[in-house]
Amino acid sequence: MHQVYGFVVGPLAWIAFAVFVLGSIWKMYTMYRSAKTRDGQVLAYWNLKYALRSIIHWSVPFWPVNSRRHPFMTIVSFTFHICLVLVPVFLLAHVMLWDYYHGFRFWSLPEGAADVMTFLVILACLVFAVRRILLREVRYVTSAMDWAVLAIVFLPFLTGFLAYHQIGPYRVMIILHILFGEIMLAAIPFTRLSHMLLSPFSRGYIGSEFGGVRKAKDW
Amino acid sequence: MEATAEKAEEKKYVDAGIQKGLDALTPEKVEKAINRVFRAETGARLKAYEEICVRCGLCADGCHYYLSHEGDPAYAPVGKVKQTLWKLLKKRGRITPEELERVALVAYTECNLCRRCAMYCPLGIDTAYIITVVRRLCHLLGITPRYIQDTAHSHSVTMNQMWVKEDEWIDSLLWQEEEAREEIPTLRIPLDKEGADIMYSVIAPEPKFQPQLIYYAAVILNECGMDWTMPSMPGWDNSDMAMFTGDVELMGRLKRSHFERAQKLRVKRVVMGECGHAFRAVYDVGNRWLGWRDFPVEVVHAIDFYWQMLQEGRLKVKKKFERPVTLHDPCNIVRGRGLHEKARDLVRAFCSNFTEMHPNREHNYCCCAGGGVINCGPPYKKVRVEGNSIKADQLKATGAEVVIAPCHNCHSGLKDIIEAYDVGMELSFFSEIIYECMEKPNAVEG
Ligand code: SF4
Numbered sequence A: 001m002h003q004v005y006g007f008v009v010g011p012l013a014w015i016a017f018a019v020f021v022l023g024s025i026w027k028m029y030t031m032y033r034s035a036k037t038r039d040g041q042v043l044a045y046w047n048l049k050y051a052l053r054s055i056i057h058w059s060v061p062f063w064p065v066n067s068r069r070h071p072f073m074t075i076v077s078f079t080f081h082i083c084l085v086l087v088p089v090f091l092l093a094h095v096m097l098w099d100y101y102h103g104f105r106f107w108s109l110p111e112g113a114a115d116v117m118t119f120l121v122i123l124a125c126l127v128f129a130v131r132r133i134l135l136r137e138v139r140y141v142t143s144a145m146d147w148a149v150l151a152i153v154f155l156p157f158l159t160g161f162l163a164y165h166q167i168g169p170y171r172v173m174i175i176l177h178i179l180f181g182e183i184m185l186a187a188i189p190f191t192r193l194s195h196m197l198l199s200p201f202s203r204g205y206i207g208s209e210f211g212g213v214r215k216a217k218d219w
Numbered sequence B: 001m002e003a004t005a006e007k008a009e010e011k012k013y014v015d016a017g018i019q020k021g022l023d024a025l026t027p028e029k030v031e032k033a034i035n036r037v038f039r040a041e042t043g044a045r046l047k048a049y050e051e052i053c054v055r056c057g058l059c060a061d062g063c064h065y066y067l068s069h070e071g072d073p074a075y076a077p078v079g080k081v082k083q084t085l086w087k088l089l090k091k092r093g094r095i096t097p098e099e100l101e102r103v104a105l106v107a108y109t110e111c112n113l114c115r116r117c118a119m120y121c122p123l124g125i126d127t128a129y130i131i132t133v134v135r136r137l138c139h140l141l142g143i144t145p146r147y148i149q150d151t152a153h154s155h156s157v158t159m160n161q162m163w164v165k166e167d168e169w170i171d172s173l174l175w176q177e178e179e180a181r182e183e184i185p186t187l188r189i190p191l192d193k194e195g196a197d198i199m200y201s202v203i204a205p206e207p208k209f210q211p212q213l214i215y216y217a218a219v220i221l222n223e224c225g226m227d228w229t230m231p232s233m234p235g236w237d238n239s240d241m242a243m244f245t246g247d248v249e250l251m252g253r254l255k256r257s258h259f260e261r262a263q264k265l266r267v268k269r270v271v272m273g274e275c276g277h278a279f280r281a282v283y284d285v286g287n288r289w290l291g292w293r294d295f296p297v298e299v300v301h302a303i304d305f306y307w308q309m310l311q312e313g314r315l316k317v318k319k320k321f322e323r324p325v326t327l328h329d330p331c332n333i334v335r336g337r338g339l340h341e342k343a344r345d346l347v348r349a350f351c352s353n354f355t356e357m358h359p360n361r362e363h364n365y366c367c368c369a370g371g372g373v374i375n376c377g378p379p380y381k382k383v384r385v386e387g388n389s390i391k392a393d394q395l396k397a398t399g400a401e402v403v404i405a406p407c408h409n410c411h412s413g414l415k416d417i418i419e420a421y422d423v424g425m426e427l428s429f430f431s432e433i434i435y436e437c438m439e440k441p442n443a444v445e446g
């Protein structure tokens, strides 16, 4: 057990980070190259002012018309994305790992808050799952891949939550937690999760088109 | 239950245009075209859209087809992408003729490329762009609905959309000039006047079916004291169905001919009639294909032009249009070009009783005729009328008697909807109302 633990926090962690970082660089580079060589319009019409205008509008809940049409989804989705990013980076236990292995410390979330936020991510994942099953327009376009991606996000939070509350066998849980976390990280550049990297550009591009060419709002 | 649209596709009508194309296809040909379109002709956007779409279904509410079909998922924007792009990418050359037929029907008749859904996707995915790419593929495969392909053939042969012959075109202009001179004896429709300030261009259905619109425009241009001209030679038609069939090469030829006509006449700018898709072809699509970021000659939409005339005091209001009106915001000039406030300025200047429809401006529902859907002909009338019951509800709720629709496509589409759902409204272009209510200093009282 000890060796497995050593492996997942050691070499495997390195591999996961490397896959995430290099994969992300590769993704961004290939997208840029593709835009440059085969989709020149993207760069030609890119307009920072309107890109930011669009990104800002869509970053404020209930500003876009569609976010007002779906208030529950807006709340769930914003909560989910905020917690999803903050918890893994600023959880005390994670910050301590950085300190232990690499010798630097930074601010961390109060433990109680992190716990609640983890729970919210779990809940949000369940909401997304229920949507996928119950809403026709979502079910119609859902494939196995969507379930896989949802599981990839769900599992590290679930196991982290169980481990923190010492539910189930702690050591197994913590190893699973680390493993799932690493899978999630490595999956970002290669699955739909890449919207984490690309959405500022897709949003920014449509914002540029609407603002620069079409002289219209896009929210 | 899942996809009623898909299932309801019992063979009702065999589109000869699509069928002939399908008969000639082999898996190798399909594979080759797919590779060409998805590997060589497109890049970052299509790739990113395909990859990052999280299948959340939030774009559904953006589409009038979906809203009109009680939430049938096959009509949600992402549902259409599933039936077209995803299917093509998954099956490639192995796609069956039946599936390909469905791809063509979704792309040509179940999406107006109105881009409303782009404002509803949190990631900013432009489904209209995806469908445009699918149409491009259909064009290369030769599976385009017959009626719209015929208009493209007309473009190719005559450089106008309606097989209008050169003498017919010139005749129509002279005829309208003659008619208008009874009202305004000094009026001219100057043909090929080099160095005029303005070249006025129209879509071919005007001389063919609605020559009075040329009359109204001529009166407005004259009475505002403009130095203007209309070309007698090809390039006079600014419409562009090739843009919608996926025939980008032909679209390029058409736009070049339009711009070059203006350049040969050395005009300062082109003013075009109240049309939406033609405007889109000029400011957004055709110009890009030709390598122009904007355009080589400034092109001004009629709304913008009337608005400028009003601001400059050249266009004066003589009396107000009293009947209750509402305004339909055409996609290609509002969500596409931000002319909504100018349009409202015009309405308020000329009409005394104006009610907004809701939603409006960028969020207005499409007429369901645009994007070439109405040009796919009578066989698909039901698709677009049933696909837009929400529009009928929206119109009815205004209680207006007249709906101003400053776009030809919208006009024809709304007419069918008004009839089918017993909305009981009349349609009007801006030019009709302006013509009726403006001061005409040179007119003889009759
Ligand atoms: S018709 Fe308009 S809203 Fe519907 S899918 Fe096409 S572009 Fe989107």
Ligand code: SF4
Pocket (backbone or CB within 6 Å): B052, B053, B054, B055, B056, B057, B058, B059, B060, B077, B078, B120, B121, B122, B123, B124, B125
């Ligand atoms: S809203 Fe955007 S991300 Fe969601 S399903 Fe529609 S296109 Fe995909």
